[in-house]
Amino acid sequence: MGALGDVPIPHVGVSGHMITVENLVKEFSVAGGIKVAVDDISFELEVGEFFTLLGPSGCGKTTTLRSIAGLEKPTAGVISIDGRMVFDHRVLVPANKRGLGMVFQSYAVWPHMTVYDNVAFPLQVADERLRRSEMKTLVNEALELVDLGGLGDRAATMLSGGQQQRLSLARALVAKPKLLLLDEPLSNLDAKLRDRMRSELRVIQKQIGITTLFVTHDQVEALSMSDRVAVMNSGRLEQVGNPQEVYHDPVSAFVADFIGGANMFEGIVEAIEPDGSAVLRTDIGKILGRGLPGLAVGHAAVASIHLEDVVLTPDAATEVDRSNVFDGMVSLGLFNGPSVVYRVSVGDHVVEAQVGGHDTFEINASVAVVFPKRHIRILPRGEAERSAVDDAEMA
Ligand SMILES: Nc1ncnc2c1ncn2[C@@H]1O[C@H](COP(=O)(O)OP(=O)(O)OP(=O)(O)O)[C@@H](O)[C@H]1O
Ligand SMILES: [Mg+2]
The missing domain is CATH 3.40.50.300 (P-loop containing nucleotide triphosphate hydrolases)
Known part of the structure; x- marks a missing residue:
């Protein structure tokens, strides 16, 4: 042989x-x-x-x-x-x-x-x-x-x-x-x-x-x-x-949305930085995050961030890095023991944030909502997203 x-x-x-x-x-x-x-x-x-x-x-x-x-x-x-x-x-x-x-x-x-x-x-x-x-x-x-x-x-x-x-x-x-x-x-x-x-x-x-x-x-x-x-x-x-990969590094808006537990903001890509990060223009303002390869200026895309990665602070002035900081107002808090899920109004949007059970905010309190750049993914909205929407509309 x-x-x-x-x-x-x-x-x-x-x-x-x-x-x-x-x-x-x-x-x-x-x-x-x-x-x-x-x-x-x-x-x-x-x-x-x-x-x-x-x-x-x-x-x-x-x-x-x-x-x-x-x-x-x-x-x-x-x-x-x-x-x-x-x-x-x-x-x-x-x-x-x-x-x-x-x-x-x-x-x-x-x-x-x-x-x-x-x-x-x-x-x-x-x-x-x-x-x-x-x-x-x-x-x-x-x-x-x-x-x-x-x-x-x-x-x-x-x-x-x-x-x-x-x-x-x-x-x-x-x-x-x-x-x-x-x-x-x-x-x-x-x-x-x-x-x-x-x-x-x-x-x-x-x-x-x-x-x-x-x-x-x-x-x-x-x-x-x-x-x-x-x-x-x-x-x-x-x-x-x-x-961990599909949860933290989804490759598309569909995956991020389906895996769940994420805030999603639709927008248009305004810039791609040399380090690969992308700037997305959305209804609440510019969001800076990690862009996927293949994303280009002018593309429709989605910024996605998990609830537990959103940071709420009482005062925006304390934030050194001014990117991805938005003014918000707490509208609801759901305490579940280990954590509290807050709903915070930012412009016409509602942002959900999951914080530790000891961190409490009053309803109607003004807060700064921070999206740490490393936790933001800027994801393409491809064919698949549109067909999923079509299917849902047909059903
Ligand atoms: N024998 C069949 N004849 C015609 N269409 C079918 C047949 N079996 C499945 N389909 C269609 O193929 C598609 C996929 O079906 P499938 O059962 O594989 O889905 P699924 O992901 O298992 O869904 P679910 O979570 O509801 O079980 C569906 O649109 C379904 O209607
Ligand atoms: Mg099945």
């Missing part, structure tokens, strides 16, 4: 990718034409990674997940799982041969079965010859993993919502898949339970090190659980990055 071409293809892709999606497109025929649900997206998941598709309703998250699962036949593109091509224009590996576990939004357990039988069922279907003792070991391991050990004999319907959710997870994991696909698995749970399940799910995922593709429209869920987040908009990927 001398030539490089003779080297056998390793089981896991050379790059260590568990999933590779290249130029995936999925179109649906709908009354009156074609709906492009997934519009030429590419991404990959590292082995062991927790990767989240995040985006508004209808942006194509489920369609992407179902394409990877083999439940949807893509229009175009290439999908590989664990170094093996499962879809391209000649290949279509069926869902049950892709070696993955899935949990859906409606995590429906089978009500006429016991907890044990719910988990055993996928094994029975997959392999009729599996010995009873082996099956018992696998099922009990899966139930232990999700903390349902000892409840095997109970009717599945006699479990709480959170337990049923864990049961569906055990069912997805029992055959020891190398890949776990989760489509909004927590959305049927009440807020408190959802919170707890987030950390439980993440702990289980880390414990067994399973590569996980998670789908949600909840940005807090995405940020708190993921190694990396892909923000989707109208069938496209707007940004892929770790939670």
Whole structure:
């Protein structure tokens, strides 16, 4: 075996990718034409990674997940799982041969079965010859993993919502898949339970090190659980990055807006400084911030700053750097314990600022509102923003 071409293809892709999606497109025929649900997206998941598709309703998250699962036949593109091509224009590996576990939004357990039988069922279907003792070991391991050990004999319907959710997870994991696909698995749970399940799910995922593709429209869920987040908009990927990157360094107004918790001011770029910072002319005045490469004078753009980065001071005269300082008046304060969120009128705008719970301002007090330049992003308002607006108007 001398030539490089003779080297056998390793089981896991050379790059260590568990999933590779290249130029995936999925179109649906709908009354009156074609709906492009997934519009030429590419991404990959590292082995062991927790990767989240995040985006508004209808942006194509489920369609992407179902394409990877083999439940949807893509229009175009290439999908590989664990170094093996499962879809391209000649290949279509069926869902049950892709070696993955899935949990859906409606995590429906089978009500006429016991907890044990719910988990055993996928094994029975997959392999009729599996010995009873082996099956018992696998099922009990899966139930232990999700903390349902000892409840095997109970009717599945006699479990709480959170337990049923864990049961569906055990069912997805029992055959020891190398890949776990989760489509909004927590959305049927009440807020408190959802919170707890987030950390439980993440702990289980880390414990067994399973590569996980998670789908949600909840940005807090995405940020708190993921190694990396892909923000989707109208069938496209707007940004892929770790939670800190998509939160602190959004690449577009859409991402900043969707991730949330930011004040946004629309305007026109007036100048680009040699250091890359940009000056945006807005309704409240000029805002100076970090501009993205590609931004040019005359572009429509948005200045974005997180609530916790806004500084409120009683007196503007104390500010040494006069840029991004605005006169405001406090109109409302919402104390939540660790912090207070103030609404401050600046011209015709309302600025929201989150300050420590010990910093208090009187209603109607005059304050200086400061946007530290390093925390301001000047972001392009692209095609995607406009189409998102169009969609919202059509809905
Ligand atoms: N079988 C189908 N036939 C026609 N259109 C479809 C079909 N499935 C999905 N779509 C459309 O494709 C787009 C993407 O749908 P998808 O279910 O992937 O969105 P999603 O991001 O999962 O949304 P949600 O957060 O609401 O679950 C939507 O406009 C949807 O209406
Ligand atoms: Mg969906």
